[in-house]
Amino acid sequence: MTLTKTDAHRIASTLKPESRAFLAGRFTDASDGGTFATTNPATGTVLAQVAHCTATDVDRAVAQARRSFDSGTWSRAAPEHRKAILLKLADLVREHREELAVLESLDSGKTISDCLHEIGNEVPTFFQWYAELADKSFGKVAPTGEDNLALIVREPAGVVGLVLPWNFPLLMAAWKLAPALAAGCSCIVKPAEQTPLSALRLAELAREAGVPDGVLSVLPGLGETTGQAIGRHPDIDIVSFTGSTEVGGYFLRYAGESNLKVIGLEMGGKSPFIVLDDAELTDDLIEQAAMSAFWNGGQNCSANMRQLVDARLAEDYADRVIARARAFVVGDPLDPATGIGAMVTAEHQDRVMSYIDTGAREGARLLSGGNRFGPGCFIEPTVFGGLTPDMTIAREEIFGPVLGILPVTGMDEALRIARDSDYGLHASVFTRDIDRAIHMARRLPCGTVSVNGFSEGDVKTPFGGYKRSGSLARDNGAEAMDQYLQTKTIWFCTANPGIA
Ligand code: NAP
Numbered sequence: 001m002t003l004t005k006t007d008a009h010r011i012a013s014t015l016k017p018e019s020r021a022f023l024a025g026r027f028t029d030a031s032d033g034g035t036f037a038t039t040n041p042a043t044g045t046v047l048a049q050v051a052h053c054t055a056t057d058v059d060r061a062v063a064q065a066r067r068s069f070d071s072g073t074w075s076r077a078a079p080e081h082r083k084a085i086l087l088k089l090a091d092l093v094r095e096h097r098e099e100l101a102v103l104e105s106l107d108s109g110k111t112i113s114d115c116l117h118e119i120g121n122e123v124p125t126f127f128q129w130y131a132e133l134a135d136k137s138f139g140k141v142a143p144t145g146e147d148n149l150a151l152i153v154r155e156p157a158g159v160v161g162l163v164l165p166w167n168f169p170l171l172m173a174a175w176k177l178a179p180a181l182a183a184g185c186s187c188i189v190k191p192a193e194q195t196p197l198s199a200l201r202l203a204e205l206a207r208e209a210g211v212p213d214g215v216l217s218v219l220p221g222l223g224e225t226t227g228q229a230i231g232r233h234p235d236i237d238i239v240s241f242t243g244s245t246e247v248g249g250y251f252l253r254y255a256g257e258s259n260l261k262v263i264g265l266e267m268g269g270k271s272p273f274i275v276l277d278d279a280e281l282t283d284d285l286i287e288q289a290a291m292s293a294f295w296n297g298g299q300n301c302s303a304n305m306r307q308l309v310d311a312r313l314a315e316d317y318a319d320r321v322i323a324r325a326r327a328f329v330v331g332d333p334l335d336p337a338t339g340i341g342a343m344v345t346a347e348h349q350d351r352v353m354s355y356i357d358t359g360a361r362e363g364a365r366l367l368s369g370g371n372r373f374g375p376g377c378f379i380e381p382t383v384f385g386g387l388t389p390d391m392t393i394a395r396e397e398i399f400g401p402v403l404g405i406l407p408v409t410g411m412d413e414a415l416r417i418a419r420d421s422d423y424g425l426h427a428s429v430f431t432r433d434i435d436r437a438i439h440m441a442r443r444l445p446c447g448t449v450s451v452n453g454f455s456e457g458d459v460k461t462p463f464g465g466y467k468r469s470g471s472l473a474r475d476n477g478a479e480a481m482d483q484y485l486q487t488k489t490i491w492f493c494t495a496n497p498g499i500a
């Protein structure tokens with residue numbers, strides 16, 4: 001699936017993005033008329049003034065969502081009905097993939113190749129997969145004595161708030177919306193303030209597919225206003241949040257100070273990429289090392305920036321990773337040849353640059369890159385060597401194109417350093433020894449471990465974090481539906497009718 005640079009720019013020049021909130025089945029301004037700007041970080045151009053939804057707008061959306069939920073048009077519809085509509089939505093996303101991908105790339109600075117892959121393949125797959133799950137999720141019959149019958153049924157949990165980050169705007173919307181809608185919930189989506197446009201277009205497609213009015217609202221806005229109003233709303237049953245660990249903590253507080261809504265959290269990471277001494281430094285391994293840190297410009301919760309490489313391999317490894325890093329084209333996100341686009345905002349670019357400065361100041365060796373350039377929010381792919389476990393850049397999430405090599409001696413040291421982290425989202429281990437692979441995979445405290453790869457999985461496999469990377473909730477896989485379902489037991493208590 002490709003798009004030439006000329007075609008991508010042509011589509012970009014014709015787009016007229018919707019920038020009002022989607023509420024009760026139509027687009028509307030914020031109740032107080034407030035707006036905020038969303039910008040293309042590759043050029044600095046303001047793309048749109050977007051509705052800044054207030055607590056009043058959240059109230060209105062929740063009232064609509066509750067009404068639709070209680071009416072049963074979606075929540076109690078036959079699963080086949082929800083399935084048909086979500087399959088139609090998957091088709092519509094596929095049909096509009098080029099327009100959506102260009103819109104996403106403009107709003108976020110992500111490369112057009114990544115946007116096309118995510119929106120042309122992954123997003124529709126999510127709607128399709130959960131659509132298919134809707135009519136294949138069975139309840140249970142409990143083992144009871146003959147005089148009783150106990151059914152365990154799953155019911156849609158109610159009104160859910162879905163609060164999203166900016167690094168995979170439409171994909172994160174699909175990760176949450178697909179299972180929540182398939183389960184029968186009514187949903188209120190708050191996209192990140194940096195990237196609100198693709199979710200608004202998705203709402204239009206959902207309406208076209210047949211999602212009833214009120215079942216889906218998309219409320220753009222800022223975290224402290226719109227996000228907080230969702231977190232504190234007394235009639236929202238569940239919030240599923242993806243974003244930083246700090247803001248995840250706020251949602252737990254909001255829930256505690258309001259209605260004790262259930263909070264599902266997918267948060268930050270500092271994922272180790274471990275290369276043991278028996279690993280063979282193939283071109284494929286080097287490619288995976290570079291992609292695991294630089295994919296999406298490193299703006300990835302599971303980015304494997306912390307590369308723990310056996311000291312005997314570390315020098316050769318560094319030379320080859322540097323060569324690969326320098327081969328990335330950094331620049332115009334709408335050019336399919338570009339491998340690393342723009343950082344999402346100028347403030348985020350500053351934040352990543354300050355980590356690069358801190359790394360150098362604390363004694364890590366800057367081996368390649370390290371500079372910003374513009375116009376636009378670009379940063380060269382950057383490689384540090386000689387990290388030690390206590391350095392700031394070895395411990396904190398950077399969320400930019402920065403790869404750090406930390407030499408280790410032996411499996412035990414690698415495991416000890418890898419485990420010594422506040423986060424637990426993902427880890428990669430490279431070894432040719434199956435016993436070591438199993439031992440490492442079982443001892444690493446994180447939600448996903450990849451052996452001889454860095455993939456974090458796909459729609460079929462649950463994704464989430466240990467420690468400060470997440471709560472017990474999981475996105476993806478059949479487990480994601482559990483976030484949006486209640487469990488009810490129905491007892492049939494029969495009087496013995498006296499039959500022998
Ligand atoms: P963020 O700053 O935590 O924002 C996430 C969402 O929360 C945004 O919609 C944001 O709104 C909202 N928010 C911010 N402050 C709030 C507040 N005081 N009250 C209520 N809501 C608030 O995260 P981000 O910078 O967008 O995303 C990057 C983070 O997401 C990284 O830490 C990354 O690791 C994590 N992430 C995790 C996963 C995963 O699956 N574990 C996947 C992707 C990203 P505004 O946009 O207005 O600030």
Ligand code: MG
Binds near residue numbers: 107
């Ligand atoms: Mg933007």
